[in-house]
Amino acid sequence: MAVIDHLRTAPRLSFRFIAVWLRNLKVWRKLMLPSLLGNFGEPVLYLIALGYGLGQFVGEIDGMRYMVFLASGIVCSAAMTGATFEALYSAFTRLTTQQTWAAMLAAPMNVDDVVLGEIAWAATKALINASAIVLVASVLGLVAGPQALLVLPVILLAGFAFAGLAMIITAISPSYDFFLYYFTLVMTPMLLLSGVFFPLSGLPDAVALGAQFLPLAHVVMLVRPLMTGGVVEMPLLHLAVVAGYAAASYWIAAALARKRLVR
Amino acid sequence: MSVIARGLTREYGGVNVVDGIDLEIKAGECFALLGPNGAGKTTTLRMLLGLTPPSAGEITVLGEPIPQRARAMRERAGIVPQFDNLDPDFSVRENLIVYGAYYGAGRRQIEARMDELLRFAELTERADDPIQGLSGGMKRRLTLARALVNDPELLALDEPSTGLDPQARQHIWERLHALRRRGKTLLLTTHYMEEAERLCDRAAIIDHGRIVACDSPRGLIEAHIEPHVVELRGDLALQWKDVALAGFRVEPVGETVLIYGQEREALLREIDALIGPGYLYRPASLEDVFLRLTGRELRD
Numbered sequence: 392m393a394v395i396d397h398l399r400t401a402p403r404l405s406f407r408f409i410a411v412w413l414r415n416l417k418v419w420r421k422l423m424l425p426s427l428l429g430n431f432g433e434p435v436l437y438l439i440a441l442g443y444g445l446g447q448f449v450g451e452i453d454g455m456r457y458m459v460f461l462a463s464g465i466v467c468s469a470a471m472t473g474a475t476f477e478a479l480y481s482a483f484t485r486l487t488t489q490q491t492w493a494a495m496l497a498a499p500m501n502v503d504d505v506v507l508g509e510i511a512w513a514a515t516k517a518l519i520n521a522s523a524i525v526l527v528a529s530v531l532g533l534v535a536g537p538q539a540l541l542v543l544p545v546i547l548l549a550g551f552a553f554a555g556l557a558m559i560i561t562a563i564s565p566s567y568d569f570f571l572y573y574f575t576l577v578m579t580p581m582l583l584l585s586g587v588f589f590p591l592s593g594l595p596d597a598v599a600l601g602a603q604f605l606p607l608a609h610v611v612m613l614v615r616p617l618m619t620g621g622v623v624e625m626p627l628l629h630l631a632v633v634a635g636y637a638a639a640s641y642w643i644a645a646a647l648a649r650k651r652l653v654r
Numbered sequence: 655m656s657v658i659a660r661g662l663t664r665e666y667g668g669v670n671v672v673d674g675i676d677l678e679i680k681a682g683e684c685f686a687l688l689g690p691n692g693a694g695k696t697t698t699l700r701m702l703l704g705l706t707p708p709s710a711g712e713i714t715v716l717g718e719p720i721p722q723r724a725r726a727m728r729e730r731a732g733i734v735p736q737f738d739n740l741d742p743d744f745s746v747r748e749n750l751i752v753y754g755a756y757y758g759a760g761r762r763q764i765e766a767r768m769d770e771l772l773r774f775a776e777l778t779e780r781a782d783d784p785i786q787g788l789s790g791g792m793k794r795r796l797t798l799a800r801a802l803v804n805d806p807e808l809l810a811l812d813e814p815s816t817g818l819d820p821q822a823r824q825h826i827w828e829r830l831h832a833l834r835r836r837g838k839t840l841l842l843t844t845h846y847m848e849e850a851e852r853l854c855d856r857a858a859i860i861d862h863g864r865i866v867a868c869d870s871p872r873g874l875i876e877a878h879i880e881p882h883v884v885e886l887r888g889d890l891a892l893q894w895k896d897v898a899l900a901g902f903r904v905e906p907v908g909e910t911v912l913i914y915g916q917e918r919e920a921l922l923r924e925i926d927a928l929i930g931p932g933y934l935y936r937p938a939s940l941e942d943v944f945l946r947l948t949g950r951e952l953r954d
C-alpha cells in the first residue's frame with residue numbers, strides 16, 4: 392500500500408495499547424529515581440537560573456514577577472521535551488535495535504495499538520516531568536492556588552500532541568541522526584516562539600501570528616493563567632487546537648508506522 | 655485444517671519472492687518449509703501469520719481469514735521469529751509476564767503458568783537473571799516458552815535451531831517433540847534436513863518462492879532419490895569424481911562424491927570391486943532430495 396492509502400485509513404482503536412504503556416511503565420519504575428532527577432533537574436535549573444538571574448533585569452511581566460511568569464512556561468516546555476525525547480529516542484530504540492515492536496506485533500497487537508501505547512507512555516512522561524516542576528514551583532511560592540492542579544489534565548493532553556508529532560518523525564526516521572532536523576526545524580523555534588520565556592506581545596506581528604499555529608503556544612495560554620491565578624481566555628479554542636494536534640498526529644504517525652512495518 | 659493457503663504470492667521490487675504457493679496443514683500435524691537462503695520461507699510464514707500482506711492469494715489459519723482476522727487468529731497462535739527479540743529491559747520471568755500481557759493475560763494468569771513455562775524452557779534457576787547473560791540456546795528456549803504463554807493451538811517457528819550448537823539443537827528438538835505429543839500444530843521453517851526429517855510429518859521444499867515437492871520425508875525420499883548412497887570424501891573423492899558407473903548416478907558435491915543406487919547389494923558390490931575400502935555407506939536422506947531438487951549452486 393502506498394503512503395496515501397495508509398493515510399486514508401483510520402487507525403483501529405482498541406484497549407490493547409495499555410499493555411504497551413504498562414511495559415514502558417515497568418521499565419521506567421526500575422530506574423525511577425535517576426530518571427526523575429535527570430528529567431526535572433534541568434528544567435528546575437533553568438527556572439532558578441533564568442528566574443533569579445534574568446528576573447533582576449526584567450522586573451515584572453503582565454503584573455507578575457518574572458520568576459512566576461517563567462515557572463508556568465517551564466512546566467509546558469518540560470512537558471514538551473519529556474514527551475518528545477521519549478517518543479523519539481526511546482521509541483525508536485524499541486522499534487529498531489531492540490525490536491520490541493516486532494515482538495509485540497507477533498502477539499495479537501496491531502501497529503495502531505503499539506503506536507498509541509508509545510504515545511500514551513510519552514504523554515505520561517510529560518505529565519510526570521510537569522508535575523515535578525509544578526511541585527517545585529509551589530514549594531518556591533510561584534503558584535497562585537489549588538486551581539493549578541487543573542494544569543495536569545491539560546499537560547496530559549499536550550503530552551499526547553507533542554508525543555504524536557515526535558512519533559511521526561520516529562515512524563519515518565532512518566536513524567537517530569534524523570532527529571536533529573526535528574529539533575532544529577520544529578522544537579527550537581516552538582520553544583522560543585510560544586511564550587515560554589517572554590510574552591508573545593514582544594514579537595513582531597507576523598511572527599506572533601505564526602506562533603498561533605504552534606501547539607506549545609496554546610498550551611502556555613492554558614497553563615499560565617491556571618498557575619498564576621489569572622483567567623483563561625478562550626479555553627475551548629486552546630483545548631481544541633491541542634486536541635486537534637493530538638488526534639491528527641496520532642492518525643499520521645500510525646499510518647506512517649503501518650507503512651514502515653506492515654510489508 | 656489448521657492452515658489453508660491458495661495461490662499465495664508476494665512481490666518485492668518486481669520479483670515474486672513467493673510465487674503461487676498452495677498449502678494445507680492439518681491440525682496436530684508438524685509441517686516444515688524447507689528451502690535454501692532467500693527461498694521465501696520467512697515471507698511465506700509472515701503472510702500466513704498476517705504480518706505481511708500477500709500480493710495475491712487466499713489464506714485461512716485456524717478458521718480465520720488472513721490478514722482480515724489476523725488478530726483473532728494470533729490470539730490462538732504462538733510465534734518464534736527467525737531472530738530472537740526478547741525484551742532486553744527485563745529478566746527471564748518478566749519477559750514472560752510482559753509478553754503474556756500483550757495477549758491480554760493478567761499477571762495472575764501468567765504467574766499460574768510461570769513454573770511450567772520456566773521448567774519447559776529449563777530456565778527455572780535463571781528466572782530472575784537479565785536476558786543479556788543467557789546463552790544462545792537459553793535465549794531460544796525462552797523465545798519458545800514466550801510463544802507458549804497463551805497456550806496456543808498453532809506454533810509457527812522460523813528456523814528454531816539455526817545458530818545453536820548440537821546440544822542446544824537436540825534440546826530444542828526434544829521440546830518440539832513434547833509439543834507435538836500435546837497435539838499442537840507445528841509449522842516450522844528450516845534448512846536443517848535432519849530437523850525436518852526427525853520432527854515433521856510432512857515437508858514442503860521451496861525454491862525461488864515455489865513448492866517443488868511436498869510429502870512426508872519418507873515419501874519425498876522414495877519419490878525423488880535412489881534409496882542407497884555411497885559417499886566418497888577427501889582423496890577418494892578427488893580420484894573418482896569423474897567416474898562413470900552404469901546403473902548408478904554419480905554426483906560430485908563440493909569435496910564429496912555421492913553415488914546413488916537402487917539396490918544396496920549391487921551398489922556395494924560395485925564400489926567394493928572398483929574403489930575398495932574407505933567409502934561411507936548410508937541410506938538416502940532428505941538432504942539428498944533437497945540437493946537434487948534445489949540444485950547445488952550457492953545461494954545469496
Ligand SMILES: Nc1ncnc2c1ncn2[C@@H]1O[C@H](COP(=O)(O)OP(=O)(O)OP(=O)(O)O)[C@@H](O)[C@H]1O
Nearest residue numbers: 654666671689690691692693694695696697698736
Ligand atoms: N521487506 C522486504 N523488502 C524487500 N525484499 C524482501 C523483503 N523481505 C524479503 N525480501 C526478499 O525476499 C526474498 C525471500 O526472503 P525470505 O526472508 O522470505 O527468505 P528465507 O527463505 O526466509 O531466507 P533465509 O533462509 O535467509 O531466512 C529474499 O530475496 C529477500 O531479499
Ligand SMILES: [Mg+2]
Nearest residue numbers: 695696697736
Ligand atoms: Mg528466513
